Amino acid sequence: MRLLSATILGTIIVATGPALAQPAPAASPPTPMVLTSSAFADGGVIPDKYTQASTAPVSPALSWDNVPAGTMSFALLMHDPDVALNKSSADVLHWMAFNIPATARSLPENVPTIAALPDGTVQPNNLRGNPGFMGPGARMVYHHYTFELYALDTKLSLTAAATRPELLAAMDGHIIGKAVYVGRFHR
Numbered sequence: 244m245r246l247l248s249a250t251i252l253g254t255i256i257v258a259t260g261p262a263l264a265q266p267a268p269a270a271s272p273p274t275p276m277v278l279t280s281s282a283f284a285d286g287g288v289i290p291d292k293y294t295q296a297s298t299a300p301v302s303p304a305l306s307w308d309n310v311p312a313g314t315m316s317f318a319l320l321m322h323d324p325d326v327a328l329n330k331s332s333a334d335v336l337h338w339m340a341f342n343i344p345a346t347a348r349s350l351p352e353n354v355p356t357i358a359a360l361p362d363g364t365v366q367p368n369n370l371r372g373n374p375g376f377m378g379p380g381a382r383m384v385y386h387h388y389t390f391e392l393y394a395l396d397t398k399l400s401l402t403a404a405a406t407r408p409e410l411l412a413a414m415d416g417h418i419i420g421k422a423v424y425v426g427r428f429h430r
Contacts, residue, residue: 274309278392278422281306282352289388289426293378296430300378302338303426306349307392311420314394317343318414319350320407323379325386336407337388338376340366341399341414358403367405374403379428387425394420 282303283289293303305319321338328334343350343364356375358366369377379388395417401409 273311276307276309276311276392276394276420276422278305278307278390278424280304280390280424280426283426285424285426287426288385289379289428294428294430295378295380297378300376301353302350302376304349304352305390305392305424307422308348309420310345310348311394313396313419314345316341316345316395316398317347318393318395318399318410319343320391320393320410321376321388322391323381323386323388325381336370337379338366338369339405339407339410340364340375341401341405341410365401365403365405367401367403367410379426381429383429385427385429387427390424390426392422392424393418 279285280303282293289303291297292301294300307317318341319338320336323335323337326335340350340354341364344362347362354360354366354376356366356373358374360366366375368374371377379386393414395414396419397417399410399413401413405413
């Protein structure tokens with residue numbers, strides 16, 4: 244009888260105890276930052292006016308949305324990952340810009356190829372040793388030209404003399420968002 248009453252009592256305690264906690268619904272993940280261009284589709288062929296097929300290539304217009312809260316600046320890298328320079332992991336750097344203002348949501352077509360823009364954006368040298376954009380120039384087969392936009396929780400204390408490894412090191416630990424856009428080209 245004692246065993247039966249202990250079993251009944253245990254059942255009553257379980258049945259009348261606090262309701263089993265239901266797991267809280269999972270929070271929706273934040274919407275990722277998105278990079279786009281009106282010049283060509285993501286993964287599409289880059290028109291000649293933005294490439295070395297033109298005698299004076301210009302940078303394509305870029306825009307972005309879904310910027311993470313806390314963004315203090317942006318950094319942009321454009322490179323050709325289909326090349327291995329000097330048998331190393333280095334590839335061709337076509338464009339590098341940092342300290343793009345946190346309020347910016349776009350870069351216009353034909354960004355001036357100067358080291359310091361009036362809004363505080365800094366454009367170090369590309370592979371050819373010139374500041375700003377260098378158009379794609381792959382020959383014979385398509386290469387993928389990758390635009391990487393980083394949202395940073397800081398402004399960077401680098402100058403226009405910064406190299407890509409220096410930029411990447413300075414960004415490390417400060418990246419709060421990233422968006423990628425790719426174009427293809429060959430002549």
